[in-house]
Amino acid sequence: MEKTTVRGVLKLLDENKEEIMKSLKQDLHKVQKPLVNLMDKALIQKQPYGVVLIIGTWNFPIMLTLMPMFGALAAGNCVLLKTSRISWSTSKLLEHIVPKYLDNDCVKVVNGGTGETTDLLKERYDYIFYTGNTSIGKMVMTAASQYLTPVTLELGGKIYVDKNCDLRAVANRILWGKTINAGQTCIAPDYVMCTKDIQEKLIEAMKITINDFYQDDPSSSDSYGRLGNERHFQRVKQIIDSSKxxxxxxxxxxxxxxxVSPTVLKDVKFTDPAMLEEMFGPVLPIIPVNNEDEAIKHIVNGEKPLAMYIFSNDKKVKDKFRNSTSSGGLVINDTMLHAGVMTLPFGGVGNSGVGAYHGKLTFDTFCHNRACLERELILEGLQSIRYPPYTQKKIQIIQRVTQKKLNHSPFKSPFSVLVIGMIVAAFLLQMFALYIE
Structure with a gap:
């Protein structure tokens, strides 16, 4: 898994280098200007924030740590990289190899748990990027608010299965998303909502899928993982024990x-123990609902999810979910794959996160768009209209110059033609003055 993610990051940079350079060139281009600024130089300067704290997570300790780091460094920032103690081996590896390849004055790696994170958050940073659960996310947000530090928080997906779907395909795609990395993925399906009759058919399809994926005994399959540590195991086991x-x-x-084996729970209620927190394990509750309207009501009344997955062949149903709900991402007829499309933003909304990244957006996340305007100290006579005293005549001229539409075309007004002519003449005089210098 980790080799794959490293190769993926390198492949991303290699295959998109021309597009990245093209995008940078476009971003550094001069911006469009109104006529009153025709003689001025206006551009957007991409500036690094400064020192960035990146708090990684244990479930994908390479990808979810190094991807934001690459974006921060590409934007010109220095990075303090906080790795997770839970993924101890990978964290120690990063602590060992990063100083070998990167400038030690620019990148530092700190390994540790919640205590170390708390201590780090006492310091002041120019940007904080955190991937993890909501409770720690709130702690990060509180610390950042002390200095008004900008943050990106990536904090879990909901599923609705409509009638008239190919339930074998639905079962394959849901259980792939739920069992990869043993369900320890922030965008893994949290639960499924469907009608009672669909529930029974879906369960039968899921039995076939699990056998196809992992044969009779998933514990002996090289393709099936384990929970990250004993604490997470005991938490998930307690949910299973209370849902016998x-x-x-x-x-x-x-x-x-x-x-923990791939587990499906049926006839679950929103008040049951399995629904009180993000599962973050290979246990999938199914909640029977009467129709899509009831499912939408439950989603809207809860916290906004990081991802939402809708399985339907009905355009009206798909549009209803798209237009009536809010989530970080929306995938129709599959799960999790939006995170692999680097041209799409990946991020949460509301309780599921703040900000977005992936692809070029990762670079943009760690940049401040600085507005730059440069003027020449000539033709001062044309500037007098904006200086006090503000006579009635000046006010009338300013109102006419700044008016957005004059009879739908500026050239229909003699005054506008005069103003445009003056601006063009002034521009030519300015160019001549610069030339003779």
Whole structure:
């Protein structure tokens, strides 16, 4: 998994280098100007924020740590990289190899847990980027607010399965998203909503899918993972133990290696223990609803999710979810794949996060767009209209010059033609003055 993510990051940079350079050139171009600024130089300067704190996460300790770091460095920032103690081996590796390849005055790596994170947040930074759960995200936000430090927070997806879907394909795509990395992915499906009759058919399709993916015993499959540590295992096991009557598939655990089998819970209610927090494990609750309107009502009344997944062949149903709900991302008829499209922004909204990144947006995230305007100290007579005293005549002239539309065309007004002529003449005089210098 980690080799794949490293190759993916390198491939991203290599395959998109021309587009990145083209985008940078476009961004550094002069911006459009109104007529009153025709003689001025106006541009947007991409400036680094300064010192960036990047707090990585343990479930994808390479990709979710190095991707934002690359963007921050490309934008010209210095980076303090906080890795996770839970993914201890990878964190120690980064702590060892990063100083070998990157400027030690520009990049520092700190390994540790919540205590170290708390200590780091006492310092002042120019930007903070955090990937993880909402509770720590709130702590990061509180610390950032002390200095009005800008932040990006990436903090979990909801599913609705409509009627008349190919449930075998639906089962494959949902369980792929739910069981990859043993469900320890921020955009993994949290729960499924569907009608009662669809629930039974979907469960049967999921039984076939699990057997196709992992055969009779997922614990012996090289393609199936384990939970990150004992604490997370005990939390998920407690949810399963309190949901014995709802288990439709799986429910098997082994604390020796933090194993939890692919588990599907049926007839779950929103007040059940399985729904009280983000699952972050391979346990999928199914909640029966009467129709899509009831599903939308539950989504709208809850916190805005990081991702939402809709399975439907009905355009009206798809449009209804698209227009009536809010989420960080929306995928129709699949799960999680939007995170792999580098031209799409990846981020949350409301309780699921702040800001977005991926692809060129990662670079933009760590840049301040500085407005730059440069003028020449000539033709001062034309500037007198904006200086006091503000006579009635001056006010009338300013109103006419700054009016957005004059009979739909500026050339229909003799006064506008005169103003434009004066500006063009002034521009030519300015160019001549610069030339003879």
């Amino acid at each position: 009557d709802n288990i439709a598939i799986g429910g098997i655990t082994n604390e020796k290696d933090n194993y």
